[in-house]
Amino acid sequence: MTPPVRNPTATAMALRTALILLIFVVAFTGLLAAAYLWTRPAIEEAAAAEKMKLISEVLPRDLYDNELLADSRRLAPAAGLGLDEESTAYLARQRGQASAIVFEAVAADGYSGRIRLLLAVAADGTLLGVRVTQHKETPGLGDYIEPRKDRNKERPWIRQFDGLSLATVGEREWRVRKDGGRFDSLAGATVTPRAVIKAVHRALQYVAENRQQLFTVEGTGK
Amino acid sequence: MIGRDELIEIRDNGLWKQNSSLVQILGLCPLLAVTTNVVNGVMLSLATIIVMGIANVAVSSLRNLIPHEIRIPVFILIVAALVTVVDLLFNAQLHELYLVLGIFIPLIVTNCIVLARVEAFANRNPPLQSAFDGLFMGVGMLWTLALLGGLRELLGGGTLFSGIDMVFPGLQPLQLLPADYPGLLLAMLPPGAFILLGCLIAWKNWVEARAAARHSRRPTLPAAPAPMTDHA
Numbered sequence: 001m002t003p004p005v006r007n008p009t010a011t012a013m014a015l016r017t018a019l020i021l022l023i024f025v026v027a028f029t030g031l032l033a034a035a036y037l038w039t040r041p042a043i044e045e046a047a048a049a050e051k052m053k054l055i056s057e058v059l060p061r062d063l064y065d066n067e068l069l070a071d072s073r074r075l076a077p078a079a080g081l082g083l084d085e086e087s088t089a090y091l092a093r094q095r096g097q098a099s100a101i102v103f104e105a106v107a108a109d110g111y112s113g114r115i116r117l118l119l120a121v122a123a124d125g126t127l128l129g130v131r132v133t134q135h136k137e138t139p140g141l142g143d144y145i146e147p148r149k150d151r152n153k154e155r156p157w158i159r160q161f162d163g164l165s166l167a168t169v170g171e172r173e174w175r176v177r178k179d180g181g182r183f184d185s186l187a188g189a190t191v192t193p194r195a196v197i198k199a200v201h202r203a204l205q206y207v208a209e210n211r212q213q214l215f216t217v218e219g220t221g222k
Numbered sequence: 223m224i225g226r227d228e229l230i231e232i233r234d235n236g237l238w239k240q241n242s243s244l245v246q247i248l249g250l251c252p253l254l255a256v257t258t259n260v261v262n263g264v265m266l267s268l269a270t271i272i273v274m275g276i277a278n279v280a281v282s283s284l285r286n287l288i289p290h291e292i293r294i295p296v297f298i299l300i301v302a303a304l305v306t307v308v309d310l311l312f313n314a315q316l317h318e319l320y321l322v323l324g325i326f327i328p329l330i331v332t333n334c335i336v337l338a339r340v341e342a343f344a345n346r347n348p349p350l351q352s353a354f355d356g357l358f359m360g361v362g363m364l365w366t367l368a369l370l371g372g373l374r375e376l377l378g379g380g381t382l383f384s385g386i387d388m389v390f391p392g393l394q395p396l397q398l399l400p401a402d403y404p405g406l407l408l409a410m411l412p413p414g415a416f417i418l419l420g421c422l423i424a425w426k427n428w429v430e431a432r433a434a435a436r437h438s439r440r441p442t443l444p445a446a447p448a449p450m451t452d453h454a
Contacts, residue, residue, distance in 0.1 A: 039314035
């Protein structure tokens with residue numbers, strides 16, 4: 001041990017302080033790295049389970065027998081999906097035959113920001129289900145597009161889409177009732193459902209236009 | 223360890239006298255964004271209690287090692303690292319709870335109440351006291367945010383405890399006002415939160431002013447030994 005210095009120079013002080021800061025940075029970065037590495041497997045597992053749970057809400061379990069998360073394909077950005085980045089679609093198969101596709105779409109014109117949707121469409125073009133996965137609509141007002149927040153628990157708003165297709169619902173019917181279409185909406189909050197209906201309609205048209213590419217089984221790498 | 227009077231003082235400061243939302247007015251950003259209902263307010267507060275307790279104990283234990291000049295960067299480092307670790311641990315180990323609390327945990331990094339308590343309390347007090355300070359500051363925040371959230375959702379949509387089914391599946395939110403209540407959008411939006419927070423602050427000041435007036439009107443008693451009846 002060196003004898004205590006009574007008046008350390010400014011440089012020595014600065015160096016000492018910097019060293020202490022460095023030690024703290026290294027120690028806490030180490031802590032972060034350790035926590036990250038230790039928790040990663042569990043978090044990945046939980047995220048996959050989460051994704052499957054969401055998919056199971058739009059896609060009935062008896063429609064596929066493949067490992068859905070492994071059977072993914074990248075979709076190029078498309079106006080029909082409202083996406084300007086790549087997205088991932090999952091192909092459901094039954095005995096090797098493509099039975100449905102699960103993909104994401106975005107409604108850009110919600111009341112406040114983008115509404116992200118997850119859709120499942122059967123190979124014959126029938127909409128199996130739609131769920132809102134992310135939105136910033138006004139709580140208590142526009143958020144009934146989310147079944148969890150919908151006060152109508154028996155038949156949540158978003159379930160109106162189940163079983164529809166471009167073949168059974170005419171071009172002009174893809175609107176809220178107020179605008180002459182077939183879809184219900186709550187008074188005072190029609191901007192939100194309008195955006196969702198438009199996005200679902202566009203997504204169905206996208207599937208119709210890209211059937212070949214979406215449902216070809218050979219398309220995936222494995 | 224910790225004296226009884228000391229504990230009572232920490233408790234009173236956290237719950238009322240130095241209430242983080244009503245007196246220190248700290249951490250308004252998440253406060254206004256999140257308190258659209260009781261459940262969100264309580265959840266954010268629970269996440270804050272956890273983080274504030276851990277951060278206070280960590281800083282308090284390390285306080286003699288931290289040079290005064292660089293204490294703020296070190297505090298930020300400690301708080302941010304701990305929030306991230308708590309976030310990761312919750313996600314991995316308590317995933318169900320994480321789905322409910324998870325979105326609130328990252329908000330806490332930006333919540334200056336954590337940094338404020340670390341700087342004002344944990345930096346000068348032993349770990350045990352600091353743990354209690356974090357706990358009671360958090361509980362003070364909890365009741366305030368629950369009250370604010372309750373007022374907002376009641377005025378905004380006529381409901382109470384909406385979103386409770388996310389925390390306890392099976393429970394239903396209460397519909398207190400008739401279902402055709404048109405709703406007051408202002409209460410749901412951030413300006414409404416500011417206005418109601420202002421009302422709560424005014425209410426607290428009114429309660430205190432009244433208590434002070436009553437106290438000064440009372441004839442001064444001779445200094446008696448402190449009453450032993452305690453109702454803690």
